[in-house]
Amino acid sequence: MNWTAVLEIFKKDIQETTRNRYVFLSVSVLPIIIIVENLFAVIQLIGQPSGVSELNQILPVTSLIVLLIPSVVTALLASTSVVIEKNNRSLEPLLASPITDAELLLGKCLAAFVPAMVVSYGTLAVLIGAIDALTIGALGYALLPTPSMAYQVALIPLVGLLGTFISLLVSTKIKDVRAAQQVSTFAVLPILAFAAFISGIYAVDPLYQIMAIIILAVAVVFMARVTIRRFSRESILISWS
Amino acid sequence: MIKAVSLSRNFGTNIAVRDLSFEIKKGEVFALLGPNGAGKTTTIRMLTGLIAPTSGTCTIEGVDVTRNPMQVHRNVGVQPEVPGHYEALTALRNLEFYGKLFGVRPPELGERIRAHMQSFDLWDRRNDAVQTYSKGMKQKLAIIRALLHDPEYVFMDEPMSGLDPVASKTVKDFILDLKSRGKTVVLSTHNLDDADRLSDRVAVIQSSLLALDSPDNLRANLFKRTIVFHLKAADDGVVAKLRGLPFVRLAERSENKLVLELEDPEEENPQIVDLLVREGYHIQFVGEVRHSLEEVYLKLVRPSQEASK
Numbered sequence A: 001m002n003w004t005a006v007l008e009i010f011k012k013d014i015q016e017t018t019r020n021r022y023v024f025l026s027v028s029v030l031p032i033i034i035i036v037e038n039l040f041a042v043i044q045l046i047g048q049p050s051g052v053s054e055l056n057q058i059l060p061v062t063s064l065i066v067l068l069i070p071s072v073v074t075a076l077l078a079s080t081s082v083v084i085e086k087n088n089r090s091l092e093p094l095l096a097s098p099i100t101d102a103e104l105l106l107g108k109c110l111a112a113f114v115p116a117m118v119v120s121y122g123t124l125a126v127l128i129g130a131i132d133a134l135t136i137g138a139l140g141y142a143l144l145p146t147p148s149m150a151y152q153v154a155l156i157p158l159v160g161l162l163g164t165f166i167s168l169l170v171s172t173k174i175k176d177v178r179a180a181q182q183v184s185t186f187a188v189l190p191i192l193a194f195a196a197f198i199s200g201i202y203a204v205d206p207l208y209q210i211m212a213i214i215i216l217a218v219a220v221v222f223m224a225r226v227t228i229r230r231f232s233r234e235s236i237l238i239s240w241s
Numbered sequence B: 001m002i003k004a005v006s007l008s009r010n011f012g013t014n015i016a017v018r019d020l021s022f023e024i025k026k027g028e029v030f031a032l033l034g035p036n037g038a039g040k041t042t043t044i045r046m047l048t049g050l051i052a053p054t055s056g057t058c059t060i061e062g063v064d065v066t067r068n069p070m071q072v073h074r075n076v077g078v079q080p081e082v083p084g085h086y087e088a089l090t091a092l093r094n095l096e097f098y099g100k101l102f103g104v105r106p107p108e109l110g111e112r113i114r115a116h117m118q119s120f121d122l123w124d125r126r127n128d129a130v131q132t133y134s135k136g137m138k139q140k141l142a143i144i145r146a147l148l149h150d151p152e153y154v155f156m157d158e159p160m161s162g163l164d165p166v167a168s169k170t171v172k173d174f175i176l177d178l179k180s181r182g183k184t185v186v187l188s189t190h191n192l193d194d195a196d197r198l199s200d201r202v203a204v205i206q207s208s209l210l211a212l213d214s215p216d217n218l219r220a221n222l223f224k225r226t227i228v229f230h231l232k233a234a235d236d237g238v239v240a241k242l243r244g245l246p247f248v249r250l251a252e253r254s255e256n257k258l259v260l261e262l263e264d265p266e267e268e269n270p271q272i273v274d275l276l277v278r279e280g281y282h283i284q285f286v287g288e289v290r291h292s293l294e295e296v297y298l299k300l301v302r303p304s305q306e307a308s309k
Helices: A003-018 A021-046 A051-065 A068-088 A091-095 A101-139 A149-171 A177-198 A206-230 A233-238 B040-047 B069-073 B091-101 B108-119 B135-147 B165-180 B192-198 B215-222 B236-243 B265-278 B293-308
Strands: B002-011 B014-024 B029-033 B055-060 B076-079 B153-157 B184-188 B201-206 B208-213 B225-231 B248-254 B257-262 B283-289
Touching (some): A003 A021, A068 A101, A101 A149, B014 B055, B029 B165, B029 B192, B040 B055, B040 B184, B091 B108, B165 B184, B201 B293, B208 B215, B236 B248, B236 B265
Parallel strands (some): B153 B184
Antiparallel strands (some): B002 B014, B201 B208, B225 B257
């Protein structure tokens, strides 16, 4: 594996996609909305008599909402990266360089996955810190993180990887950046629905949570294989349209 | 040397390239000519290891292109028909990206970029996003990109497309400079004048190989040599006399010009001059008609196109 090539593709993709105003705004605004909306709910609950018990009820929802970030951010970045390559017709010179299909795929995956992880965990950290800062005076102890949050923390990279692979696959079939972003975002929603279904909202049993993680991990491996097959230079040059 | 042996490529039921065999010698400029859809781009893609042939083999310096594409790519520069730049990035960033992919390290990379951009008159615009470039500038940038790693083999698909006459001259001079430095250049072009001027040999293809030779040999093989005698005054009588000569294949008059097709003008011209002088005609000028590569091309391609209809 030529890591210099992987790193160059990663850096180039980040530079290109962040120059897309729509992508940049979407990636920046989503965490802000999630943070503001959650803090607003916490502030409202603090002053109420039943606030603490209600806080305990909304916290799983809060951490689950954070899962929106890896799915949406990877969908935006991965689909934009592929569609830009297609629109620029830049894949042919890229494939004429001494990079393997695997290096190209890995570079593209990392360019979607790494920022999504940074934004997701960053948002989660800000939320935990802000919620604790707001509630520690009233509670006398730090409310977060709770042990059950380990589940959401583990789900973030799995959801991010699935979002990346699904979006890369979807965007090989679509020429328009916006359409690719929208279809990719829509395509990753079932992952979220699945995570929500098995998550602390519906089943607090850790067994369900471990099963959900295993199922998602298997799905990641399956989607990775499908994506690798689709990322052969033959199919990129001939059948991507 | 590039060697293609029985290269074929099908896309479903469509046969894009059929049984193509040729050799491209090191240091020559080789042009692939053919109508749209003749398989030129597919051939270049197979020769550069971008797609695999359905059957047949291709080697560059003995390395099998299909089996070792990475090894081949290090030694090959490709300028595709569509420049394919990252439009939102600067020209400099585009070139740095490709330079690093090809393993060219700073400071050599910076020096090469500067030298090429200066020779193509792009250095002052190096920090501009490529999307602000004209079509010709993008084309020049694509050529620079193909040359950054100093490849021994350069494949250029329509290199003069979109270029103004000055830029086109720059590129043509550059191709000749590559040749003078021993590089092998494979051109795919519709511009037959450029192919004629630049190429040592041309291959005319229409799925399969129709002809392969130097432009001069193709001319000689396809057309009789045509000599024009400009007379002060000509008439049909002289035409009839010339037609009587056994070595004259064709004799026609156009006002005061006599157009003759001969087998061996060096041997036969003096006899014609003798005849004309003897008959009292005043010869003003004698010249040979040089058939254009376009005429050669059309003579090769038209029958093939009509047969396919």
